[in-house]
Amino acid sequence: MSTxxxxxxxxxxxxAGMSAASQARRLRGPDELEIVAFERGHFTSYSACGIxxxxxxxxxxxxxxxxxxxxxxxxxxxxxxxxxEVVEIDTAGRRxxxxxxxxxxxxxxxYDKLVIATGARPIRPALPxxxxxxxxxVQTLDDGQALLDTLRVTKGRRxxxxxxxxxxxxMAEALINRGxxxxxxxxxxxxxxxxxxxxxxLVHEAMTGMGITMxxxxxxxxxxxxxxxxxxxxxxxxxxxxxDVVVLGIGVRPETTLAxxxxxxxxxxxxxxxxxxxxxxxxxxxxxxxxxxxxLDLVSGRERHIALGTHANKHGQIIGSNVGGGYATFPGVVxxxxxxxxxxxxxxxxxxxxxxxxAGLQYVTVSIESTxxxxxxxxxxxxxxxxxxxxxTGKLLGVQIVGREGAGKRVDVAAVALTAGMTVEQMTALDLxxxxxxxxxxxxxxxxxxxxxxxxxxx
Amino acid sequence: MSTxxxxxxxxxxxxAGMSAASQARRLRGPDELEIVAFERGHFTSYSACGIxxxxxxxxxxxxxxxxxxxxxxxxxxxxxxxxxEVVEIDTAGRRxxxxxxxxxxxxxxxYDKLVIATGARPIRPALPxxxxxxxxxVQTLDDGQALLDTLRVTKGRRxxxxxxxxxxxxMAEALINRGxxxxxxxxxxxxxxxxxxxxxxLVHEAMTGMGITMxxxxxxxxxxxxxxxxxxxxxxxxxxxxxDVVVLGIGVRPETTLAxxxxxxxxxxxxxxxxxxxxxxxxxxxxxxxxxxxxLDLVSGRERHIALGTHANKHGQIIGSNVGGGYATFPGVVxxxxxxxxxxxxxxxxxxxxxxxxAGLQYVTVSIESTxxxxxxxxxxxxxxxxxxxxxTGKLLGVQIVGREGAGKRVDVAAVALTAGMTVEQMTALDLxxxxxxxxxxxxxxxxxxxxxxxxxxx
Numbered sequence: 001m002s003t004x005x006x007x008x009x010x011x012x013x014x015x016a017g018m019s020a021a022s023q024a025r026r027l028r029g030p031d032e033l034e035i036v037a038f039e040r041g042h043f044t045s046y047s048a049c050g051i052x053x054x055x056x057x058x059x060x061x062x063x064x065x066x067x068x069x070x071x072x073x074x075x076x077x078x079x080x081x082x083x084x085e086v087v088e089i090d091t092a093g094r095r096x097x098x099x100x101x102x103x104x105x106x107x108x109x110x111y112d113k114l115v116i117a118t119g120a121r122p123i124r125p126a127l128p129x130x131x132x133x134x135x136x137x138v139q140t141l142d143d144g145q146a147l148l149d150t151l152r153v154t155k156g157r158r159x160x161x162x163x164x165x166x167x168x169x170x171m172a173e174a175l176i177n178r179g180x181x182x183x184x185x186x187x188x189x190x191x192x193x194x195x196x197x198x199x200x201x202l203v204h205e206a207m208t209g210m211g212i213t214m215x216x217x218x219x220x221x222x223x224x225x226x227x228x229x230x231x232x233x234x235x236x237x238x239x240x241x242x243x244d245v246v247v248l249g250i251g252v253r254p255e256t257t258l259a260x261x262x263x264x265x266x267x268x269x270x271x272x273x274x275x276x277x278x279x280x281x282x283x284x285x286x287x288x289x290x291x292x293x294x295x296l297d298l299v300s301g302r303e304r305h306i307a308l309g310t311h312a313n314k315h316g317q318i319i320g321s322n323v324g325g326g327y328a329t330f331p332g333v334v335x336x337x338x339x340x341x342x343x344x345x346x347x348x349x350x351x352x353x354x355x356x357x358x359a360g361l362q363y364v365t366v367s368i369e370s371t372x373x374x375x376x377x378x379x380x381x382x383x384x385x386x387x388x389x390x391x392x393t394g395k396l397l398g399v400q401i402v403g404r405e406g407a408g409k410r411v412d413v414a415a416v417a418l419t420a421g422m423t424v425e426q427m428t429a430l431d432l433x434x435x436x437x438x439x440x441x442x443x444x445x446x447x448x449x450x451x452x453x454x455x456x457x458x459x
Numbered sequence: 460m461s462t463x464x465x466x467x468x469x470x471x472x473x474x475a476g477m478s479a480a481s482q483a484r485r486l487r488g489p490d491e492l493e494i495v496a497f498e499r500g501h502f503t504s505y506s507a508c509g510i511x512x513x514x515x516x517x518x519x520x521x522x523x524x525x526x527x528x529x530x531x532x533x534x535x536x537x538x539x540x541x542x543x544e545v546v547e548i549d550t551a552g553r554r555x556x557x558x559x560x561x562x563x564x565x566x567x568x569x570y571d572k573l574v575i576a577t578g579a580r581p582i583r584p585a586l587p588x589x590x591x592x593x594x595x596x597v598q599t600l601d602d603g604q605a606l607l608d609t610l611r612v613t614k615g616r617r618x619x620x621x622x623x624x625x626x627x628x629x630m631a632e633a634l635i636n637r638g639x640x641x642x643x644x645x646x647x648x649x650x651x652x653x654x655x656x657x658x659x660x661l662v663h664e665a666m667t668g669m670g671i672t673m674x675x676x677x678x679x680x681x682x683x684x685x686x687x688x689x690x691x692x693x694x695x696x697x698x699x700x701x702x703d704v705v706v707l708g709i710g711v712r713p714e715t716t717l718a719x720x721x722x723x724x725x726x727x728x729x730x731x732x733x734x735x736x737x738x739x740x741x742x743x744x745x746x747x748x749x750x751x752x753x754x755l756d757l758v759s760g761r762e763r764h765i766a767l768g769t770h771a772n773k774h775g776q777i778i779g780s781n782v783g784g785g786y787a788t789f790p791g792v793v794x795x796x797x798x799x800x801x802x803x804x805x806x807x808x809x810x811x812x813x814x815x816x817x818a819g820l821q822y823v824t825v826s827i828e829s830t831x832x833x834x835x836x837x838x839x840x841x842x843x844x845x846x847x848x849x850x851x852t853g854k855l856l857g858v859q860i861v862g863r864e865g866a867g868k869r870v871d872v873a874a875v876a877l878t879a880g881m882t883v884e885q886m887t888a889l890d891l892x893x894x895x896x897x898x899x900x901x902x903x904x905x906x907x908x909x910x911x912x913x914x915x916x917x918x
Contacts, residue, residue: 047835378518412871416876
């Protein structure tokens with residue numbers, strides 16, 4: 001289709017891959033750069049983060065989650081090959097081998113520049129019964145559709161969610177919204193292991209208050225099936241939980257099978273390692289981004305794996321700029337995340353206590369309760385803010401927030417302060433927006449900072 | 460009541476003054492420090508910012524706005540003298556002369572340390588009829604009560620608000636909530652002169668859409684009264700607007716009559732000038748804070764006057780720490796403000812275009828439209844974000860946001876970035892909280908930053 005001087009090959013047609021392709025196309029027209037993208041699924045550029053809300057019924061249509069269809073990408077001059085899986089990267093020969101999933105035909109495509117955006121794969125423990133009908137992951141749109149199909153035909157109303165991280169708690173909400181009795185079975189001592197246990201406890205209590213049965217410290221040992229071959233219960237070491245549907249939300253790992261086979265550098269978490277321009281280390285013509293890479297945590301100075309659409313989009317944008325002849329870098333993350341279960345908002349940024357210890361940092365912690373609006377203003381909702389600051393220096397290390405409406409996005413203030421390397425004392429002077437419908441006269445984040453200043457002085 | 464070695468005298472019993480007194484008391488007990496505070500009104504430590512919501516009916520009781528009563532302050536060992544006005548400061552003699560408003564008795568009180576927290580006074584133009592029954596300011600709780608009393612007895616349903624800044628638009632909402640037909644008469648070409656005109660235009664349009672009659676470019680020339688002596692209309696150069704009640708929301712000026720008479724240093728805006736510890740310049744034993752001082756604008760490097768409860772509370776805290784033997788400073792502001800009219804949220808931080816020009820800065824501006832949540836998520840509300848960045852350096856200079864639910868507090872991210880001196884390019888990498896119920900995959904502030912990066916490169 002193109003007589004481009006140069007060919008860019010993209011592996012993976014979701015956020016990182018197609019953002020990279022689109023940005024490269026913006027900078028260089030089809031006469032300058034041919035772009036070939038491979039996607040093994042049925043969809044491109046969709047919001048996996050939106051799947052719980054589609055399953056829960058807040059989003060009506062699957063297509064609402066699709067930011068850009070294959071046709072739209074093709075109109076922009078991207079040679080997009082759907083249902084085609086790359087099965088080998090030959091870095092020496094600068095080519096990839098791809099298989100058409102419908103038919104099985106294979107062929108090699110050469111590249112001048114390669115973008116690896118193979119995403120993440122859900123953790124799926126090899127338990128007896130795990131493949132029974134009625135057991136669902138929720139990683140892809142296809143997964144979401146399969147789960148919705150199950151919900152439509154299932155008569156029972158008992159759901160078990162395995163895992164209590166972001167996906168687990170969001171799926172608990174989705175199933176509540178669909179009228180299910182929900183049990184969340186969780187290996188940790190509290191839900192949301194991305195929070196410290198004391199903050200996770202608040203999530204446990206709130207979810208219990210919503211009528212969700214929270215089973216912590218529980219390892220799933222098998223999935224029990226009925227005579228029809230469908231799931232009927234989930235067994236742990238201690239008990240059995242009846243289930244008409246089971247959702248797995250245990251987490252994901254970088255999908256780097258191809259990269260590993262090609263000898264590309266992987267980190268401790270199994271993700272690809274890149275430089276600041278998102279180029280795979282040691283490979284001048286290969287970039288990688290999205291859920292398949294590790295990113296630098298700016299607070300701990302260590303690599304982490306974080307599967308999050310907002311990072312994948314940024315990576316794609318940066319890669320596209322660089323392969324298109326521009327210049328952009330991804331300096332790293334501070335580990336910000338926000339989520340909700342029904343009306344409970346959960347947010348975090350920076351280091352947990354155990355992250356700080358692992359990084360060799362000594363710290364003080366404080367927790368405060370405050371409200372989202374002035375206490376006298378209607379709708380003022382309680383929130384708890386926990387703050388970690390480095391001992392002696394008072395440098396902000398992390399913030400966790402659990403509360404109701406208006407709590408979650410307050411974490412952004414801490415995310416920017418972390419990025420800027422502020423101390424908690426500097427934070428107390430921050431000029432944040434104040435009016436009674438928006439905040440108490442001391443914003444909750446500032447209340448926490450004030451208390452942290454005192455703790456740093458005492459510690 | 461105390462045999463303190465040292466006496467602290469506080470002039471003004473609201474946010475700055477009583478925060479200072481309380482913080483000083485926390486650090487030094489009554490045996491070490493005697494604290495005498497004078498307040499000419501009936502209330503202490505109340506939220507003037509909450510008055511529009513009390514008038515509008517969202518807040519039930521006047522006392523809901525009082526954070527700490529005179530009795531509560533006295534319990535903490537503060538010798539609080541209500542309805543007593545300080546009428547002279549004798550800096551050479553280290554004493555103040557106070558008059559009891561009920562009775563008129565006067566006496567001198569000596570001080571070792573003095574805190575001036577005399578607040579601001581509303582601008583009240585000397586127009587014919589301005590003192591007619593039915594014309595109200597809304598600066599104090601007494602003002603709010605008087606306005607509510609008028610609303611209770613007034614039969615007509617036509618209200619005119621003079622002024623379209625924060626107080627004006629909040630009072631417009633309050634009167635709408637009370638069932639009035641509201642006309643806002645405004646001297647400027649747009650409401651909210653704290654925004655650039657293009658953003659003010661969005662406020663104009665939204666308020667018009669709420670059924671509020673917006674009269675811009677209009678100077679009030681007189682208040683017309685009926686045979687009963689009550690207001691019946693407001694006249695401008697061009698027209699008359701029938702009014703059963705008139706609310707003045709024109710703005711405030713620092714109340715520094717006493718300070719000026721005492722020869723203390725005032726700035727271009729009439730506010731007291733202090734050092735970073737909030738000590739009045741050139742006076743080792745006098746501190747000042749709250750609405751009566753000027754503050755350093757960290758973006759322009761110039762002094763400004765900003766009457767805002769959140770600053771007053773910080774000032775008080777800092778002054779109390781310093782007079783109590785601790786140490787704290789107020790580095791300055793970036794000019795963050797947030798407000799709302801019904802469901803319209805209005806926020807700003809940093810410099811407007813005219814501020815940038817006045818500061819000698821060349822700049823680029825961009826405006827973008829985005830949504831508060833992922834576009835497919837229910838309740839995703841439109842917002843416009845305008846961003847100013849310095850030409851060449853790309854340093855963030857200011858952000859203005861006008862939108863619906865979820866728009867206003869996003870300005871905090873920009874406020875922290877301004878404080879940290881970030882460029883718009885650095886902002887594009889900010890790790891802000893993302894999940895579909897909270898944000899599009901690119902937060903609106905980041906969308907604006909990306910566009911600003913392009914503008915800086917082009918400019």
